[in-house]
Amino acid sequence: MLTYVLSRLLTFIPTFIGVTLISFSFIRALPGDPIVVMAGERGISQERYLELQQQFGFDRPIAVQFWDYLTGVLHGDLGSSFVTKRPVWDEFFALFPATLELSVCAMIFAVFLGLPAGVIAAVNRGKLFDRLLMSTALVGYSMPIFWWALLLIIVFSGNLGWTPVSGRIDLIYYFPNPTGFMLIDSIASGQSGAFLSAVRHLVLPTIVLGTIPLAVIARQTRSAMLEVLGEDYIRTARAKGMSPFRINGIHAVRNALIPVITVIGLSVGTLLAGAILTETIFSWPGIGKWMVDSIFRRDYPVVQGGLLLIAVMVMVVNLTVDVLYGVINPKIRKR
Amino acid sequence: MTLLRIRNLSVDFATASGSFRAVDSVDQDVDTGEILAIVGESGSGKSVSMLAVMGLLPWTAKITADEISFDGQDLLNIGTRARRRIVGNDLAMIFQEPMSSLNPCFTVGWQVKEALRFHLGLDRRARHARAIDLFEQVGIPDPEKRLSAFPHQLSGGMSQRVMIAMAIACKPKLLIADEPTTALDVTIQAQILDLLAALREETGMALVLITHDMGVVAETAERVSVQYAGQKIEEQPVVDLFERPHHPYTAALLDALPEKATERMLPTIPGVVPGQFDRPAGCLFSPRCKFAQANCRTTPPPALGPELGYARCFYPLNTGERIAS
Numbered sequence: 001m002l003t004y005v006l007s008r009l010l011t012f013i014p015t016f017i018g019v020t021l022i023s024f025s026f027i028r029a030l031p032g033d034p035i036v037v038m039a040g041e042r043g044i045s046q047e048r049y050l051e052l053q054q055q056f057g058f059d060r061p062i063a064v065q066f067w068d069y070l071t072g073v074l075h076g077d078l079g080s081s082f083v084t085k086r087p088v089w090d091e092f093f094a095l096f097p098a099t100l101e102l103s104v105c106a107m108i109f110a111v112f113l114g115l116p117a118g119v120i121a122a123v124n125r126g127k128l129f130d131r132l133l134m135s136t137a138l139v140g141y142s143m144p145i146f147w148w149a150l151l152l153i154i155v156f157s158g159n160l161g162w163t164p165v166s167g168r169i170d171l172i173y174y175f176p177n178p179t180g181f182m183l184i185d186s187i188a189s190g191q192s193g194a195f196l197s198a199v200r201h202l203v204l205p206t207i208v209l210g211t212i213p214l215a216v217i218a219r220q221t222r223s224a225m226l227e228v229l230g231e232d233y234i235r236t237a238r239a240k241g242m243s244p245f246r247i248n249g250i251h252a253v254r255n256a257l258i259p260v261i262t263v264i265g266l267s268v269g270t271l272l273a274g275a276i277l278t279e280t281i282f283s284w285p286g287i288g289k290w291m292v293d294s295i296f297r298r299d300y301p302v303v304q305g306g307l308l309l310i311a312v313m314v315m316v317v318n319l320t321v322d323v324l325y326g327v328i329n330p331k332i333r334k335r
Numbered sequence: 336m337t338l339l340r341i342r343n344l345s346v347d348f349a350t351a352s353g354s355f356r357a358v359d360s361v362d363q364d365v366d367t368g369e370i371l372a373i374v375g376e377s378g379s380g381k382s383v384s385m386l387a388v389m390g391l392l393p394w395t396a397k398i399t400a401d402e403i404s405f406d407g408q409d410l411l412n413i414g415t416r417a418r419r420r421i422v423g424n425d426l427a428m429i430f431q432e433p434m435s436s437l438n439p440c441f442t443v444g445w446q447v448k449e450a451l452r453f454h455l456g457l458d459r460r461a462r463h464a465r466a467i468d469l470f471e472q473v474g475i476p477d478p479e480k481r482l483s484a485f486p487h488q489l490s491g492g493m494s495q496r497v498m499i500a501m502a503i504a505c506k507p508k509l510l511i512a513d514e515p516t517t518a519l520d521v522t523i524q525a526q527i528l529d530l531l532a533a534l535r536e537e538t539g540m541a542l543v544l545i546t547h548d549m550g551v552v553a554e555t556a557e558r559v560s561v562q563y564a565g566q567k568i569e570e571q572p573v574v575d576l577f578e579r580p581h582h583p584y585t586a587a588l589l590d591a592l593p594e595k596a597t598e599r600m601l602p603t604i605p606g607v608v609p610g611q612f613d614r615p616a617g618c619l620f621s622p623r624c625k626f627a628q629a630n631c632r633t634t635p636p637p638a639l640g641p642e643l644g645y646a647r648c649f650y651p652l653n654t655g656e657r658i659a660s
Contacts, residue, residue, distance in 0.1 A: 232430060233438040238391055239430075240450045240501065241423030254440040330485045331439050 001326070008319050015315060016308075020073060023307040024066055027300055034082055034298035056082070069304065078308070079301030081294070088305035092287060096309075097180025098168065099279070099286030103271050105202055106210035111264065114214045115253075118221025118260075123248050125226060133218060140215035145274055149208040149281045156204060163204050166283035170197045209278045213267040220263045224256035231255070257328050265321030269314045338509055338541050339365040339388065342402040346383050349395045355611045357383045357396075359565035362638075362645075365509060370535060370542045372556030372573070374549065374588075376608055380565035381545045385511045389428050390418050406508055424454040427502035431514040433494035437486035443497045444482030447504060454505045469500040472537075473530060492523035496530070503534060510534075511543045516551065528555050549592055553577060561585050564608050564619040571644040579653040581639070581646040584620045586653075618648070626650050 035044065035052045044052075053059050057068065072079060078088040121130040157165045164170070168182045175189035183202070186194035228234065229252055237251045276288035283289070287306060294302035346358040358380040365371050373381045387398050388410060403411040405426055410418065430436045438446060447469060448462040457465060463482075470478030473496040486494060495515060502510055512531060516524035532555055535542050544556060552559055552573065560570040561582065569582040580586040587604045589595070596602060606623035615621050621631040631649055638645045643654065 232432055232435040235391055236430065236436045236446075236498070236501075237438070239389060239423060239428045241419040241421070241454065242449065243419065251438055251441075255438070329440055331487045 001323070005319070005323065008322065012312075012315055015311070017070075019308055019311040020070055020304070021066070023304045024069060027295070027298070027303045028062070030295075030298070032298050034300060037298045038082060073305075073308065078305035081302045082299045083294075083297055083302075088301050091290065091302065092306060092309055094180070095285060095287050095290050098182070098284060099272070099275050099288060101181045101183065102202070102205055102209060102278070102284060102286060103268070103275060105206040106271060107213065107264070107267070109206050109210035110213035110217050110267070114217030115221050115260065118218045119225055119248060119253060119256075121218070121222045122225030122229065123244075130222075134222070137215040137218045140211045141219070143211065145208060145212070145277045146281060148211060149204070149278065152204050152208060153281075162200075164201050168198065168201050168284065169194065170201075173197060205278050205282045205284055208281070209271060209274050212270060212274060213264070216263050216267060217260060221256060221260050224259045225252055228252045228255045254328065258325060261321055261324055261328065265318050268317040272310050272314065336367045337364050338367045338406055339363070339543075340402060340404045341384070341388065342400060344384055344387060344398070344400040344403065346380070346387050346392065347397045347399075349397065350611070352611065354397075356614075357565055358387065361562070361565075361567045363560060363567065363570075365541050365543055367508070368535070368539050368541050370532070370544060370555060370557045372544045372546060372552040372559045373562060374546055374552055374559060375562035376547060378564075378608055379562040381562045382513050384562075385428070385513065385543060385545060389422055389426065389511065390415070391428075420454075423450055424505045425508045426511075427505070427507040427509070428511040428513060429495070429498045429502045429515050432518050433498050433515075434486065434491055434518070436498055437489075437494055439486050442483050442485055443489065444484075447482075447497065447501045450501060450504045465504070466500075469504055470497075472503070472534070473497075473500045474526075475500070491519050492526065495519060495523075495527055499527075499530065499534070503538065503540070506538060507540055509541045509543065511545070513545045514547070515544075516548075517546075524551075531555070549588065550594075561588070564614070566619060566647060567638075567645070568620070568648070569644045569646045576644070581644045581651040581653055582620075582648050583624045583626050583650075583652060585646075587623075587625075626652075 035049055035056070035058075038052075050059075057065055069079070076089075078092075080087050081091060084091065117133055121133045124130050153165055156163045169186065173186070173189070173191055173194045175185060175191060175194070177185050178188070179185055182198040183195065186198040225248075229248075234247060234252060237247045242251070272288070275284075275286060276292055278284065279286045279288035280292055287310070291303065291306045293299075294306065341361060341363040344358055344361045344363075345356060348355045348357055357378075361380070361384050363371075363373075363384070373385070375381045383392065383396075386392050387396070387400075388403060388405070390410070392398065398411075400411055403409070405421065408421065410421070413421075437443060444463075444466055447466045451457045451462045451465055466482055467478045470481060475481050475493060475496050481489075481493075486497075489497065499515075510531075515531065516527050519527060528551060531542060531544070534540070544551065546552060556573050558570065559573050559576045561568055561576075561584065563584050569576070569580065569585050571579075571581075576585065577589065580589055584604075591602050591604055593601055604623055609615060609619060609622070615632060616635075617633045618624070618627070618631045618636050621627040624631065628650065634649075636647050636649045638647050639651060643651050
């Protein structure tokens with residue numbers, strides 16, 4: 001198992017170089033000059049422009065710039081933001097807990113609804129619940145995130161007034177943020193109502209971000225379950241006189257989990273991409289919003305560094321998923 | 336004493352192209368402690384009738400019968416909950432593909448102990464002890480270690496032994512073995528059959544052996560029921576059946592045994608088993624039967640008496656003189 005993990009870690013190297021190269025070149029391929037953007041509408045004098053260009057190293061050949069960036073990254077230096085002058089690393093970890101909190105909640109929402117829904121649909125194949133669920137899942141999967149978010153805001157925040165429109169917590173609460181996770185910090189602060197406020201702020205973004213993974217997981221669970229339910233060992237379990245609940249819930253689900261875990265792993269990538277939209281709509285102060293803002297500002301180090309860290313995160317999640325396969329199905333452990 | 340009693344059992348499958356009758360008015364008795372073999376070609380309905388008894392058919396199957404009773408209990412109109420108390424307990428079944436019949440995600444010990452827990456309510460320690468006993472009984476070496484093995488770590492023969500251990504865990508009165516040796520090597524086949532016969536001697540359970548292998552029948556069975564295209568066409572004690580088959584199909588089947596071949600070409604029965612759309616109006620075997628007469632093709636023959644092996648035939652063989660109906 002250890003050699004397997006190590007060999008997988010080796011494959012990270014080419015992916016890593018690829019991601020740095022792509023993020024480095026794509027942000028430069030975008031029209032717009034970071035120095036001009038920083039100067040804003042006032043404009044900038046020719047001397048000052050050249051001075052800044054030299055300071056940021058834009059006057060040197062592009063290959064040298066990439067080499068500098070790559071060596072910096074390998075030394076753990078992602079550079080500093082052009083705008084805030086703070087290290088990318090610090091900014092990322094200041095904002096990441098917000099994204100992580102939202103993503104984890106969205107994933108929990110998607111898994112805890114999607115998995116049972118898929119199982120129930122498969123067991124009741126062709127019946128009303130199955131048809132209803134599968135058509136709903138298709139709608140959920142095809143719906144544009146921003147439109148779905150706006151709909152929910154109009155209904156639940158606008159018309160019903162149940163949930164806030166944006167942010168992580170009501171402004172009347174103020175407390176230090178040692179962990180960066182609002183749910184934890186609000187409890188730690190001891191202020192009454194703070195936790196509830198944090199939860200109410202989380203509800204809509206969670207639903208919006210979790211909808212696509214929910215639909216994917218429900219559909220995948222259903223099809224995996226249908227396949228497993230036709231297997232010989234399910235007949236064996238029935239021949240043993242086991243109850244349908246035990247057969248579906250233990251014998252079948254365990255086997256159906258492999259493809260489901262795969263889509264859950266893949267959903268993490270989608271989730272981080274979806275977080276960019278969701279965070280922008282709900283003014284959620286996470287890395288998604290940070291990335292979007294940085295792209296508009298042509299803040300090269302932030303975009304490069306942020307993309308790289310997200311990519312590393314996705315790679316780590318995928319590796320975790322591969323390790324989980326072996327835990328669920330011992331047959332895969334034998335490689 | 337009759338343990339399992341089936342009267343006029345029919346099973347119809349709803350298919351995309353209409354209803355298909357897989358089992359057609361079958362009567363079958365299994366006595367306490369006996370070994371009954373059900374033989375027939377693929378698709379003759381031999382497995383389906385036993386799956387119907389077990390309640391393991393998919394929802395597309397429609398079961399009709401005058402009676403299905405096991406050990407004095409009606410299995411035809413029984414509730415699913417009550418059936419689960421019998422199935423896996425007094426009535427057990429093993430299958431053709433041992434490798435795919437075991438759940439790959441759980442240890443074989445877990446799978447064996449599961450039945451002990453739900454049917455007998457044994458505690459953890461008693462379950463473990465009983466599982467080791469069972470593994471020893473079915474001839475699995477080093478049972479303590481094998482209990483924690485996963486199915487993919489076992490060979491086909493070992494898997495079938497595990498399946499047998501699982502099936503006999505609750506000391507069933509009847510074990511249905513659905514082609515238990517088909518997927519195994521020839522040397523392992525004999526071992527598994529010997530094991531089943533030995534277990535029958537030890538425990539006194541009855542054994543239904545579903546097979547298409549006449550060699551297996553001759554070696555193991557006491558009574559033989561021959562099925563063709565969903566119908567039971569003949570039933571006799573094993574020696575009588577091999578000596579004096581009454582139904583032309585049984586005779587043709589015995590003539591087709593490779594052991595009897597005298598020429599380079601193996602003898603065969605011409606034609607194929609009728610399918611969904613070419614079921615004959617009369618005797619189902621009539622299109623392939625060399626003795627068929629005009630009435631065979633128009634009228635389905637009723638089953639004859641026990642002295643003629645319940646043969647469904649107007650012109651049974653080996654009667655001394657041929658009975659003209």
